[in-house]
Amino acid sequence: MPRRGDTRSRVWIPITSIAVALLTALSGCSALNGSSNNPSGGGSGTAGPIEKPKLKVGLLPVVDVAPLYQAVEKGYFKEQGLDVEPIVLASGPKAVESVISGEIDIAFTSYPGAFVAQSKGVANLKIVADAYAARPGHLALVATPNSTIKKPEDVAGKKIAVTSKGSISDLGVMSVLSAQNIPVDKIQWIPMTFPDMGPAMKAGNIDGAVVAEPWFTRTAKEFGAMSIVDVSSGPTADISMSGWAAMDKVTSANPNSFAAFQRGLAKGVADVKRDRTVLEPILITHVKIDQQTAPLVTIADYPERADAIRLQRVADLMLEFKVISERLDVSKMLLEPSTN
Template identity: 50%
Template sequence: MLRSVATRRIARLRLPIALLTASLLASLSGCGLLGGDDAGSTGTQNTGGAVEKSKIRVGVLPVVDVAPFYYALEQGYFAKEGLEVEPVVVASGKASIDGATGGDIDIAFASYPAPLLAQSTKTVDFKIVADALTAKQGHIVVVALPDSPLKKATDAPGKKIAITQRNTMTDLAPMSILKTEGVDYSQVQFVPMSFPDMIPAMQNHTVDGAVVVEPWVTTAMKKVGAVPVFDGASGPTAEMPMSGYVAVSKFTNANPKTIAAFQRALTKAQSEATDRSKIEPMFVKYAKVDQETAKLVTVATYSTSLEANRIQRVANLMQEFDVIKGKLDVSAMILSPATNK
């Protein structure tokens, strides 16, 4: 079934489909996106009073999850809340988390395993400020070249599969699916590397397959004819929360109005992200991905609410595979707009 899906997606390359998303590459310059007014400027719509800190730094990764964040910047939603936001593009979730822990970043975007793991070790107290993206089928996929010996999930033991890093969604999601299907995931050799390196690694047979997220799923299919082996957002990981924005409790406690202003602006942008005509220009302008490829990218769900029971699924998944020792109560980390006044 997945192969037929892949065939249909490639066949649609010439159609004017309004499904565009892209990876916000690490080479993006955050400064060029800042167009808002300073706190206290005329036209501010901050209804909660003056924010405690008007200029904040937000760590973001080169992934599709943060597209609404850039849309909020472009539309001046943060500025209208009295915030001047500087995006700081980092290479990994760990780098974003480390930046927040060290005080270089005020709010950190990350794939959930990174902050949840840090929280579980009790080295830092994180609060989840906003949910970012929920995966749907086609967003995170194990792919391989047509001539690879990796053709189905049961072929995975003994094979080399590229991932971004251990203890992330790129290995946890596939392991969960393999375990459900009775496949010995412990025999899979996961090879960490960056997304851009995965396609060449498959071509030179350094790896048998790769776990990629959009837009790399579509890029791999279009560029080298990669085919899906199995979907990482299916079965036990269907509609799994993938990422969010977090901050250390020291910052959230000292700046509740700043956090509330950030939440309002981001929620507005993420609610508007369902309208592709509004958010597509952001992908084209900042992602540097050709329009033909971008139109085929599977668009996941941008969250507009912050629900502990959903994000708890990620913590439970991490506990299942011994990434987290003991149970982590995610509800204690949630900083919802309703309680953040």
């Protein structure tokens, strides 16, 4: 009569054979569905081959874009079969112009820039991913000690610098002030670059400026600037600020490429959200913040996905202050995230 141990030996051999066969079959399936790092095969987790393995991404040297640099440096896009090339541009409007002309595939932009182009029919854009959402201390109207602006009520009728008119900077300030019944129609908005704002305030050429980090911290350190109006407060608390946009015709022609971009970027977002020590070296290297200032910079939120309700607040704000002439349904612009 056979022992119990003999029975186990007889069963073990066929199970091992089945396991080897299954592993071989699974390996074959992986090769067929392109789950390797070969760009032509689609990269890890894609549903099909990558149609456009190289993507040119236009951006600005601001804290908003840190997750993209993290994804590039850690090889998260490479894992997806993509070669992502960051291209630093002069301004948000330039990024939108470049994505419309086809010079770049994806543009980092403040939402008003993308929504104006969409509303006017200049372009049919898709929001590929969210980039940044406001938190207290990130974007504010500031004034230096020599300014006549000491409190929000003093802003009415003054010269205030912004990077561009019709942006989240002036719209946000007007929204906060209007909620306090402070007149905003006589404010003189002066377009100016962030580096020029501090010296202009010190010289008395402007009364205040709307600055985003790291310039909020820099103007405080270098010129003694103080916050007068926090843009992320009251009606604009937690409002969406910037995102990654592409032409609809490009995303439609290359769905696997853009799904791969979303997955790679999501890993970069997870890294910088989780660990400030991961974020600060990126700010120093790519945003050109000095080592002493980097730990002081207030960081807002890197959303994990675009939220139609939060983005709609931006478009509605633009309508309120007549930047666009009719309501824009932002939900139609969102590129659905990959589920693979």
